[in-house]
Amino acid sequence: MKRFWTIRVRFLIFGLLSLVPLIGFSWLLVADNSRSRNEDLLAAETIMASQVSTSMSGYLSNSFRGLENLASNPIIVDHADPDATSTFLGQSRSARPDWVGVFLIGVDGELVAQAGSVDPSILTAINGQVETILATGQRSISGRIDLPLDPPISVVVLLVPVTSVAETTPASDATPAADAGASNGQHAPGTIRGVVAAVVPTDAMSQTLLPASRGRAEVVVLSGSQIVIATGDIRANEQAWIQNLVDQNVSFTDEGTEDLSYTSLGGNQRAAVVTPVGLDAVDWLVLVSAPKPQTQFMVLWEQLLALFLVATFVYLVLSWVFGELVSRSLSDLSESAQRLADGDYKTPIARRGSGEMGELRDSLESLRTHTEVIMTANEEGQTERLRQNEQLRDLLRRDLRMQEDERRHIASEIHDAVSPLITGALYQSRALQRANGGATSEMVSESLTDVNSLLERASQELHGIIFDLRPPDLDDLGVVAAIEAFVSTIQRTGLEARLEVIDEPPPLTPEVRLGIYRIVQEALHNVLRHAGADEAVVRLEYVNQLLRVTIRDNGAGFDPEKARRPTSLGLLSMRERAAAIDADFEILSRPGGGTVIIVERRDTGGVMSDELLDSILRDRTAGQLEDSADPAHNMGDE
Numbered sequence: 001m002k003r004f005w006t007i008r009v010r011f012l013i014f015g016l017l018s019l020v021p022l023i024g025f026s027w028l029l030v031a032d033n034s035r036s037r038n039e040d041l042l043a044a045e046t047i048m049a050s051q052v053s054t055s056m057s058g059y060l061s062n063s064f065r066g067l068e069n070l071a072s073n074p075i076i077v078d079h080a081d082p083d084a085t086s087t088f089l090g091q092s093r094s095a096r097p098d099w100v101g102v103f104l105i106g107v108d109g110e111l112v113a114q115a116g117s118v119d120p121s122i123l124t125a126i127n128g129q130v131e132t133i134l135a136t137g138q139r140s141i142s143g144r145i146d147l148p149l150d151p152p153i154s155v156v157v158l159l160v161p162v163t164s165v166a167e168t169t170p171a172s173d174a175t176p177a178a179d180a181g182a183s184n185g186q187h188a189p190g191t192i193r194g195v196v197a198a199v200v201p202t203d204a205m206s207q208t209l210l211p212a213s214r215g216r217a218e219v220v221v222l223s224g225s226q227i228v229i230a231t232g233d234i235r236a237n238e239q240a241w242i243q244n245l246v247d248q249n250v251s252f253t254d255e256g257t258e259d260l261s262y263t264s265l266g267g268n269q270r271a272a273v274v275t276p277v278g279l280d281a282v283d284w285l286v287l288v289s290a291p292k293p294q295t296q297f298m299v300l301w302e303q304l305l306a307l308f309l310v311a312t313f314v315y316l317v318l319s320w321v322f323g324e325l326v327s328r329s330l331s332d333l334s335e336s337a338q339r340l341a342d343g344d345y346k347t348p349i350a351r352r353g354s355g356e357m358g359e360l361r362d363s364l365e366s367l368r369t370h371t372e373v374i375m376t377a378n379e380e381g382q383t384e385r386l387r388q389n390e391q392l393r394d395l396l397r398r399d400l401r402m403q404e405d406e407r408r409h410i411a412s413e414i415h416d417a418v419s420p421l422i423t424g425a426l427y428q429s430r431a432l433q434r435a436n437g438g439a440t441s442e443m444v445s446e447s448l449t450d451v452n453s454l455l456e457r458a459s460q461e462l463h464g465i466i467f468d469l470r471p472p473d474l475d476d477l478g479v480v481a482a483i484e485a486f487v488s489t490i491q492r493t494g495l496e497a498r499l500e501v502i503d504e505p506p507p508l509t510p511e512v513r514l515g516i517y518r519i520v521q522e523a524l525h526n527v528l529r530h531a532g533a534d535e536a537v538v539r540l541e542y543v544n545q546l547l548r549v550t551i552r553d554n555g556a557g558f559d560p561e562k563a564r565r566p567t568s569l570g571l572l573s574m575r576e577r578a579a580a581i582d583a584d585f586e587i588l589s590r591p592g593g594g595t596v597i598i599v600e601r602r603d604t605g606g607v608m609s610d611e612l613l614d615s616i617l618r619d620r621t622a623g624q625l626e627d628s629a630d631p632a633h634n635m636g637d638e
Contacts, residue, residue, distance in 0.1 A: 012319050019312055038271070041290055042259055045273040048211065049257065049288040052219055055209045056286065057279045060158070063198060064139055066096060067160040071196045077164055079104055079194065082113050089115035093198075098208070100155070101199035104162070105130055107192065118199060119147045126157050126197070133195050137161045139281050143223040144202060154202040156228060162194040202229050217290040221277075222252070228284060240265060252285050261292065268292075336364055346372065413465045421458035425451045479513040480504055480540060483520050487538060490524050496534055497524065502541035506603065515581035516549055516599065519574045523551040523597050526571075531555025531595065545603040552596045557589045 070076060070092050079085045085104060093102045093115045101116035109130055111123060125145045133140055142157040206229045210219050220230040227238045234241050250262050254276040261271050272289035336349040349365045432447045474482040480501055490497045508516075520538055527536050533555030541548050571587065574597070578585035583601035 012316055014319070016312075016316070019308070019315065023308060038292070041271055041292075042273065045217065045259075045271065045288045045290060046257060046275075048214065048217060048219070049273045049275040049286050052209060052211070052221070052288070053275050053277050053286045056221065056277045056284065057282075059205070059209055060141065060277070060279055060282055063096075063099075063158050063200065064160060066092075067158055067196055067198055068139075070102075071160045071162045072165060076104060076162055076196060077193055079106070079112050079162075085113035086115055089113055096198070098200055098204050099198045100201055103197055103199075105195045105197070107134060107194055109134070112194065116199070119149070121145070121147060122155070122157060122199060126159065129159055130195050133159055133161050134192055137163065137190075137192055141282050141284075143226050144228050155199050156202060156205070157197050157199055159195050159197045161192050162196050163189075164191040164193055165189055205229050206231075215290070217288055220287040220289075222285045222287060223283065237265065252287070254283060254285060262289075333361060333364065336361075336368075340364070340368055340371070410465060413461070417461040418458050418465070421454045421461065425454040425458070428454065474513055474517055478504075479508060479516050482513075482517050483538060483540070486517075486521060486524070490528070490536070493528060495524075495528060495536055497536045497538070500537060500539040502539070503543065505540070505542040505547045508547075512581045512601070515577045515583070516547075519577050519585075519597075519599055520549065520551060522574050522577075527551075527553045527555060527595075531557075533594070547601045547603065549599040550596065552594065554594045557591050557593045557595050559591060560587045560589055 070089075073088065075081075075084055075088045089102045089104065093099050099116065101114065101118040101122075103114035103118045104112045105123075106112045109127070111118075122145055126142050129140050129142060132138075139158075139160045141159070144154050144156060146152060146154050209221075210229065210231055214231065218230070218232050218234060220234055221228040225242055227235055227242070229235070230238075244265055245262060248262050250260060252258075252274050257273060257275040259271065259273050261269065264270050269292040270289045271292045272287055274285055274287045277284040277286060332349070336347075339347055349361055349368060428447050428451045432444060435443070480499075484499050487497045487499045524536060524538070527533050531553050533553040536551070536553040539548075539550040539552070541550075575585050578599055581601060583599050586598045586600075587595070588598070589595040
């Protein structure tokens with residue numbers, strides 16, 4: 001419990017408690033702001049819906065007036081000449097760029113004349129409305145009609161009845177029943193003669209009537225359960241948008257402005273205002289919606305909460321830092337004392353604090369320093385003993401491995417080269433013995449000549465084995481003479497090999513001489529076996545106390561990175577030999593570009609020469625005898 005109530009923890013708790021009133025005040029402020037924004041949102045939506053409704057009403061009223069003026073023209077009323085009627089419709093359409101098409105339908109429901117673009121599917125879509133207008137004489141407006149064009153477009157059609165305003169040329173045998181369907185003759189004023197209609201694209205209406213700047217609000221103009229025009233992507237998701245309202249039991253009336261709320265397809269709460277388009281024969285509704293202030297409030301609160309979390313983190317960090325500064329001296333001394341108890345005598349005690357804390361720190365530092373001196377001396381002695389033991393084990397392992405490799409090599413060479421020759425000589429001598437005096441002197445002389453030849457070859461093979469094990473020139477004349485003799489041997493294989501010596505090196509230790517010789521030997525063997533070269537050069541130079549040996553050939557070359565694999569025993573052997581004599585080893589090669597092997601060694605004296613090894617063994621033996629004769633040491637081991 002005492003460990004928990006540290007100075008740092010108290011600073012942290014104080015910091016957390018001081019944030020509680022600030023969070024509560026912020027919550028009240030955001031909630032009050034949300035209520036005000038809810039009222040402002042409904043007022044703004046009401047104004048926007050009223051503006052769109054007024055614009056829509058004015059636009060449709062203007063279009064209806066234009067159609068009514070067109071319908072009252074005698075050319076349209078009489079429409080006896082279709083060509084003249086079409087020409088007049090074209091002139092009227094040119095005055096209204098927003099009309100993409102104007103057409104006239106007779107009392108029989110058939111198309112009489114047209115101007116502009118009038119798709120046949122439009123006539124099919126408004127057939128019912130045309131019949132109603134011919135029966136009632138009331139103007140009308142269609143819903144949205146989607147035309148299967150490329151690209152597809154949507155239009156609405158405004159329809160106005162064509163009525164006669166004066167009597168025309170009398171006709172005989174005319175009856176009242178036939179007046180409605182006659183194309184000429186006497187017609188009473190007010191007789192319906194057809195329907196004139198204008199085609200308006202919904203895109204043009206959207207650009208003209210919908211506000212360009214609306215913030216996050218969306219505007220939808222509805223005709224029953226059909227969207228006429230809309231902002232955003234509502235038009236593209238019409239069915240899903242309408243079905244979403246149906247699922248939430250959202251309904252509209254055309255009795256005045258009303259407000260409602262619903263959940264959008266994205267799951268957000270939205271507030272909406274619905275108002276009708278105040279125009280006869282038009283049952284359209286304008287819906288304006290925007291995200292509810294509660295949704296914005298939650299977003300704002302989430303942002304504010306994230307800000308509070310960051311502020312809390314910073315506040316806690318600062319509290320922790322101040323608590324750390326206050327309690328650092330005591331904590332450091334406590335940790336230092338614990339390290340001493342755990343056996344850590346290397347880490348110095350930090351110089352912090354003053355007065356009694358400083359005196360306590362000085363006392364602990366004196367204790368640590370004294371203990372460190374004693375423990376360091378013990379550890380160094382133990383480390384030195386372990387290092388020497390490891391050296392002896394490494395020497396033994398390497399010696400055993402080299403002995404075993406030598407035995408295997410000698411056995412293989414004798415079995416493959418010398419043994420067959422001696423066996424051949426033995427067979428020749430036994431054959432001569434079995435002759436039992438029956439062989440002629442020429443046969444005996446020939447057999448003895450063969451035996452001598454086989455024994456001479458066996459002697460040469462044995463000499464070669466002895467030379468490979470350790471050339472006599474290596475110890476008698478030095479490494480240069482030994483390499484020169486080996487290069488001469490290589491030349492007899494057909495490979496053009498030569499030795500170049502620049503400033504002969506000083507006398508080297510036996511281990512260094514043997515290491516350099518074996519590297520050259522292994523490199524030239526690799527040239528013979530793998531390189532396919534016809535020339536090899538061995539170069540020895542000694543410059544500024546640096547011995548450099550270079551073996552170069554003009555063979556096939558290889559990729560040095562792939563040759564680093566453990567299975568590349570020849571290269572691995574050369575690397576190990578170079579490391580054993582403290583020399584740098586480098587391979588430069590590329591496929592088709594030959595190979596260069598470079599061995600460099602500074603003149604650093606003997607590298608584990610025989611004399612150095614004998615000295616180490618003598619020192620080791622003397623140290624062991626001295627340790628075994630020390631009673632105090634033996635007691636310490638026990």
